[in-house]
Structures are given as structure tokens and as C-alpha cells.
Amino acid sequence: MKLEDFQIELKPLPGAMPVWHGRVDARQWRTACQQVRDKGGRLVALWGSDNSDRGGGFAVHAALTVQSGLLVIELPFSGGSFPDISDIFPAANRMQRAVRDLFGVGAENAADQRKWLRHTAWPADVFPLRKDASFEFPVSSSKLELNPEAQLATRNSRLETGQTDDYPFVRVEGEGVHEIPVGPVHAGTIEPGHFRFSIVGEGVLRLEERLGYKHKGIEKRFEQMTLAEGAKLAGRVSGDSTVAYAWAYAMAVESAAGMTPPPRALWLRALLLERERVANHLGDLGFLGNDAALGFGLAQFLRLKEDWLRMNAALFGHRYLMDTIAPGGVARDVTPEGMAIMRRDMGAMEGTVALLKGVYDEHAGLQDRFIGCGRIKPDHADRLGLTGLAGRASAVAWDLRAQFPPVPYGEFEVRMATHRNGDVAARVTVRFEEIFESLRLLRLILDRLPLGELASAVPTPPAGALGIGWVEGWRGEVLIALETGPNNGIRRLHPHDPSWQNWPLLERAVLGNIVPDFPLINKSFNLSYSGHDL
Amino acid sequence: MYHLLKQIIVTGIKTEAPPQPDETLRVTAERLRAEILDYFAGALTIRHVDAGSCNGCELEIHMCNNPYYNLEGLGIKFVASPRHADMLLVTGPVSRHMEVALKRTYDATPDPKLVVAIGDCGCTGGIFGESYASCGRVSNVIPVDVAVPGCPPTPLAIMQGILTAISRKA
Numbered sequence: 001m002k003l004e005d006f007q008i009e010l011k012p013l014p015g016a017m018p019v020w021h022g023r024v025d026a027r028q029w030r031t032a033c034q035q036v037r038d039k040g041g042r043l044v045a046l047w048g049s050d051n052s053d054r055g056g057g058f059a060v061h062a063a064l065t066v067q068s069g070l071l072v073i074e075l076p077f078s079g080g081s082f083p084d085i086s087d088i089f090p091a092a093n094r095m096q097r098a099v100r101d102l103f104g105v106g107a108e109n110a111a112d113q114r115k116w117l118r119h120t121a122w123p124a125d126v127f128p129l130r131k132d133a134s135f136e137f138p139v140s141s142s143k144l145e146l147n148p149e150a151q152l153a154t155r156n157s158r159l160e161t162g163q164t165d166d167y168p169f170v171r172v173e174g175e176g177v178h179e180i181p182v183g184p185v186h187a188g189t190i191e192p193g194h195f196r197f198s199i200v201g202e203g204v205l206r207l208e209e210r211l212g213y214k215h216k217g218i219e220k221r222f223e224q225m226t227l228a229e230g231a232k233l234a235g236r237v238s239g240d241s242t243v244a245y246a247w248a249y250a251m252a253v254e255s256a257a258g259m260t261p262p263p264r265a266l267w268l269r270a271l272l273l274e275r276e277r278v279a280n281h282l283g284d285l286g287f288l289g290n291d292a293a294l295g296f297g298l299a300q301f302l303r304l305k306e307d308w309l310r311m312n313a314a315l316f317g318h319r320y321l322m323d324t325i326a327p328g329g330v331a332r333d334v335t336p337e338g339m340a341i342m343r344r345d346m347g348a349m350e351g352t353v354a355l356l357k358g359v360y361d362e363h364a365g366l367q368d369r370f371i372g373c374g375r376i377k378p379d380h381a382d383r384l385g386l387t388g389l390a391g392r393a394s395a396v397a398w399d400l401r402a403q404f405p406p407v408p409y410g411e412f413e414v415r416m417a418t419h420r421n422g423d424v425a426a427r428v429t430v431r432f433e434e435i436f437e438s439l440r441l442l443r444l445i446l447d448r449l450p451l452g453e454l455a456s457a458v459p460t461p462p463a464g465a466l467g468i469g470w471v472e473g474w475r476g477e478v479l480i481a482l483e484t485g486p487n488n489g490i491r492r493l494h495p496h497d498p499s500w501q502n503w504p505l506l507e508r509a510v511l512g513n514i515v516p517d518f519p520l521i522n523k524s525f526n527l528s529y530s531g532h533d534l
Numbered sequence: 535m536y537h538l539l540k541q542i543i544v545t546g547i548k549t550e551a552p553p554q555p556d557e558t559l560r561v562t563a564e565r566l567r568a569e570i571l572d573y574f575a576g577a578l579t580i581r582h583v584d585a586g587s588c589n590g591c592e593l594e595i596h597m598c599n600n601p602y603y604n605l606e607g608l609g610i611k612f613v614a615s616p617r618h619a620d621m622l623l624v625t626g627p628v629s630r631h632m633e634v635a636l637k638r639t640y641d642a643t644p645d646p647k648l649v650v651a652i653g654d655c656g657c658t659g660g661i662f663g664e665s666y667a668s669c670g671r672v673s674n675v676i677p678v679d680v681a682v683p684g685c686p687p688t689p690l691a692i693m694q695g696i697l698t699a700i701s702r703k704a
């Protein structure tokens with residue numbers, strides 16, 4: 001879609017990615033979304049902001065993909081609500097509900113008006129992301145309730161805010177239907193969330209998720225930080241994607257400040273991002289084998305991952321590459337010796353992964369579990385907005401590294417891995433292909449890494465400057481939307497994880513499958529709780 | 535099948551030596567009698583609870599069971615229910631939304647029990663601190679025996695924390 005098609009005044013934002021920003025009125029808000037949708041575009045993120053401290057009301061923002069890049073529209077409004085777009089983009093449903101939980105303003109006439117990130121930890125009349133939000137939160141140590149009576153009191157699940165978290169799950173009625181509630185504390189070593197299965201026999205009739213358990217006030221925390229301090233927090237929104245978030249954050253700050261880091265820094269960022277992708281795919285492939293009862297796969301892939309992480313620690317000082325990227329550039333360099341070791345190591349690893357792919361492909365028991373399991377058909381994926389690696393396994397041909405390649409990806413013609421089957425097997429195949437592609441990219445980066453500085457100074461951006469960061473992490477596209485405050489401060493920052501889009505599709509993927517296949521299906525998506533709950 | 539077996543043989547045994555206990559990690563002086571600790575050594579069951587982490591600490595807990603560290607080889611294994619556990623391994627600052635779940639998990643764990651807090655977040659609240667949504671450190675919510683700093687702590691550090699909790703004070 002050409003930008004001229006929109007009857008909106010748009011301004012390009014400086015920076016690494018093609019981003020346009022514009023203000024709209026309520027009518028244009030829906031029209032623009034509908035136009036984007038009609039041309040096959042997607043909703044990348046939706047978030048709110050509060051301008052009441054500077055004479056405005058609230059605003060809601062949406063980031064949408066268009067042919068020439070990313071369109072960011074902002075709708076300032078003074079009443080208590082904004083027009084619903086969840087009929088156009090189903091993925092907007094939970095995002096709009098989160099805006100209501102955090103700002104107290106919601107989507108008018110939206111079909112689903114239930115709370116989402118709000119549980120009972122803060123009072124019903126408190127909206128934490130409002131600029132004037134303040135309330136006494138109990139000092140947690142006062143809540144050490146360990147005598148038996150007090151223990152009983154906590155069992156009552158009534159908290160000091162006096163609300164109960166009676167979330168209205170949708171009930172499935174009928175003969176033989178029963179519910180299995182799971183979580184928030186899960187049986188494995190994974191993040192907390194609640195799943196409510198409605199089943200008949202072993203078959204899943206419905207799955208409903210209840211998330212928000214990990215909400216720890218990340219967006220509010222950003223507002224207490226300077227732009228330099230925020231980099232560390234950005235790298236901890238979702239620990240498995242620390243490089244993607246840190247890069248997106250740096251991009252947003254650099255965009256607001258109107259500066260570009262030196263070439264070597266950008267190339268090293270790509271190297272770090274691909275190393276992160278490989279590490280995560282290796283781990284997931286191991287756990288996917290294990291969830292289908294092939295312990296051999298777990299042992300082999302975790303061994304490879306451990307070698308990979310040790311290399312990260314030796315060369316970049318951190319096993320998961322945290323804090324290696326900061327606004328302005330990167331914090332670590334590689335030496336020619338380090339590059340040689342990396343190259344040698346990658347050669348050996350590639351051979352082993354190819355061998356293990358052969359074992360997985362030929363293992364009848366494994367393929368029997370993978371094929372046809374947890375399927376999202378391409379038309380559902382497209383209509384409901386599936387994104388990232390799960391999207392690519394359901395024929396959503398979208399990879400930022402190929403679509404809008406930032407430096408240095410433009411040089412490599414990234415080969416996107418896509419499949420049509422949309423089942424666990426397809427998501428496994430995409431992971432294998434992406435490992436091989438990342439290794440190819442890593443070699444190219446090592447061959448052609450430019451010499452020069454690692455970082456440039458970041459000038460102080462004016463207060464109220466906007467910046468967008470947009471990076472294809474291993475799970476999918478990570479977005480950071482920033483508005484600066486005075487004195488290098490952060491006025492508002494919204495980090496957006498692709499899991500927002502994909503969680504609702506997981507509910508769909510399990511339909512008609514049996515409950516014991518849920519862990520396998522869940523792992524094949526491997527979505528983030530922390531990045532979503534914020 | 536041939537490739538699978540061959541790969542197992544080619545890979546060989548990768549397990550490395552386990553770490554030694556470190557008294558400086560201890561938060562509360564031994565709450566359990568030495569005789570009980572002797573029972574735990576060599577047969578310990580752990581329930582992991584993520585109380586609000588960024589998921590970084592979980593990645594390293596997973597790695598404790600890779601062939602290099604082979605935590606299970608020391609007779610220490612993860613179980614699916616707190617009712618089967620001797621120890622809780624708790625990560626993250628405790629989000630207020632997880633406060634009740636964590637307390638209930640603690641209550642459901644039979645006595646005698648141990649708690650090891652993992653990561654800078656578990657030790658101090660870390661970068662998230664205390665706020666409207668976060669209770670901060672784990673010991674603000676349940677008693678903690680040993681706290682392991684690091685962001686995230688390495689698998690060796692995590693194992694050291696676990697081993698410290700079940701070791702007698704020197």
C-alpha cells in the first residue's frame with residue numbers, strides 16, 4: 001500500500017527502519033486500520049499513553065505494517081474510550097483490554113470487555129500507567145504470613161485490596177464435558193500462566209488462557225529511568241530475547257536522537273542477534289524431541305547449546321549476550337582470533353545439527369507425534385494475525401530481515417523459511433532451516449565485518465521525541481515505541497512481544513488435539529509470558 | 535537408528551565435576567537439623583517456581599540438566615508438584631500477581647523444606663525492584679535459606695546454591 005492512499009498527514013521518523021507517524025481522529029483510526037487490513041497488512045502493536053499532565057487527554061497508538069514499512073498512528077481523545085478495532089484485527093482484543101487495565105480507558109463497544117493484565121494486586125480504581133497514579137502499595141515484607149491461621153487466610157485467595165480474581169472464563173456445557181485448570185504454577189520449569197481446558201474424554205474442546213501473572217510493572221519502571229539506564233531493563237523484558245530487545249531499544253533511542261551508530265556496531269549487532277536465534281532454536285529442538293519421548297534429542301541439542309553459550313561467554317562476556325548492545329553502538333568487540341574460533345566452532349556444529357536433523361526426520365515415533373499436531377491453517381494464521389516463526393510455519397511469509405532489512409541484512413538476501421502445514425512438524429522444520437540460514441549469515445558477517453568504531457555518542461534528544469525500534473527476534477518481531485522526556489528521560493515506553501499475537505492462536509492450535517499433546521504444541525510455539533505480561 | 539546410536543557413542547560422556555558448597559550464599563543459618571540434611575544429600579527433589587522472572591534464570595535452570603552438569607546424576611531431580619518436593623527453587627522478583635501462588639506453593643511443600651532464591655531478582659528484586667506490581671526479593675514473601683546472585687546465575691552457581699542448602703555448616 002502506498003502511503004499516499006491514507007488521508008493522513010504523515011511524517012517519517014528518522015532511523016534504521018522505514019517508519020511513518022501521524023495523528024488521526026476517531027474516524028480515520030478505523031479507516032486506516034481497515035485500509036491496512038484490506039491490503040493484507042497486520043497489526044504489530046497497540047498501546048496507550050496519558051497526556052493529562054500536559055493539558056491533553058489519553059491517546060491510543062497502533063503500529064501497522066504497510067507496503068513501504070511501518071505506519072504508526074496516534075489517536076488523541078478526551079472521553080473515556082476509543083473506537084474498537086478488534087473486529088478488523090482480532091489480535092487487538094487483548095491489547096485493548098490491557099490499555100483499559102493500565103489507563104482506565106478502553107475500546108468502545110468491543111465484544112470482549114473482560115480485564116486482562118489486571119488481577120487483584122492493585123485497587124480497582126488505580127490505573128498504574130496514568131501519570132497521576134499513586135497509591136500506597138503494601139510493603140511486601142509485612143505480609144509474611146506463616147502461622148497456620150494466616151496460612152488459611154491466604155488460602156482464601158482474598159488479598160488486601162479486597163477483590164477476588166474471579167475471571168469469567170467461557171464455560172463449555174454438555175454431556176461429559178469437564179474442565180482441567182492448569183497453573184499458574186506449571187509442572188515443568190517454565191513461566192507461570194493459567195490454562196483452562198474444556199475436554200470430552202481426552203479431546204480438547206476449548207482452551208482459554210489467563211495471563212498477567214508475571215506483570216511486574218516494566219512500563220512504569222522505564223518511566224523512572226534515563227535513556228542510558230533503560231537499555232539494561234529492555235534486555236530483561238524477555239530474557240531469551242535479550243539481544244532483540246536491546247537492539248530494538250537502541251534503535252528507538254537512536255531514532256529519537258537522530259543518530260546512526262558506526263557500521264561495525266551494526267554488523268556486530270546482527271552477529272549477536274543470529275547467535276541468539278541459534279541458541280534458542282537449539283534448545284527448543286531438544287525440548288521438542290524430549291516432549292515426544294526422545295530423550296536423546298534433548299541431551300544432544302542441550303550439549304550443542306551449552307557449547308554455543310560457552311562461546312558467547314568467552315567472546316562476549318555473557319552466556320545470553322545480555323548488556324552487549326547499548327544506544328549508540330555495542331559494548332563488546334571481537335578479535336580476529338575470536339572470529340577464527342567462532343568459524344571453526346560453527347563448522348562442527350553445523351555438521352552435528354545436520355546429522356540430528358536426519359535422526360529426527362527418520363524417527364517414525366517422533367514424526368508420528370509431530371505431523372498434523374497443533375495445526376494452524378494458513379487462512380486462519382492470516383486472518384488472526386499469527387506472526388514470527390510460528391507464522392512462517394503457517395505460510396505467513398514475513399521476516400523483517402528479508403522485508404525491511406536494516407544494516408547489514410540488506411547485503412545478504414536473507415532466505416526466509418516458510419511452510420504451509422502449520423503443524424508442530426512445520427514449526428520444527430522452520431527452526432532447523434533458520435539455524436542453517438543463521439549460520440550462513442554469521443559466516444558472511446565474519447567475512448565482511450567492517451573495521452571502525454564500536455559506538456558513537458548519542459546526543460540528548462529533545463523532550464517529546466518519538467523513536468521506534470523494530471527487530472526480527474528469534475520468536476518474531478519485537479517492537480519498542482519510545483517517547484522521550486526531559487533531560488534524557490523516558491516519558492513513555494511500550495515494549496511489544498510477538499507473543500501478544502500468537503498466544504490467542506495457541507488456544508486454536510490445540511482444538512481437536514488430545515490433552516497430552518498440549519506440552520508438545522505449546523513448546524513448538526514457545527511463547528513468552530514475561531514479554532507479554534510486562 | 536544406526537546414526538542415533540553412533541552419535542551417542544561419538545559424543546561420549548560429557549559430565550564435568552560438580553561445584554562445592556559456598557557458605558557465603560547462605561541467607562538464614564541452618565533451619566534444618568544436620569541429620570535431616572544428611573537425608574537430602576543424594577536424594578533431593580526440587581519444585582521450581584517462577585515468581586515473576588524475565589525467563590533468563592529458567593534458561594539456566596534448564597541447562598543444569600544438560601550432559602555437562604547432569605544435576606540429576608547427583609541424585610537431585612525436579613518434580614512436578616510441591617507436595618513431592620524437599621526444596622523450592624524460586625526465580626524472579628515476586629510479582630504481586632504471583633504472591634499468593636508462591637505462598638500456597640510454599641504451604642503445599644511438606645516440612646522439612648528448603649528454599650533457594652535464584653538470580654539478582656530473587657536476591658534483591660533486581661532491576662525490577664519493589665513497585666505497585668512487584669514485591670521485590672523472594673525473602674519478602676517466604677523464608678529463604680540460600681540466595682544465588684547473578685543475572686542469570688550460571689548453572690554451576692545454581693548447583694552450588696542447591697548444594698550449599700543441603701550441606702552441613704563447616
Ligand code: SF4
Pocket residue numbers: 236239586587588589590591625626627652653654655656660661684685686687
Ligand atoms: S536475575 Fe536476571 S536473568 Fe534472572 S530473572 Fe532477574 S533479570 Fe532475569
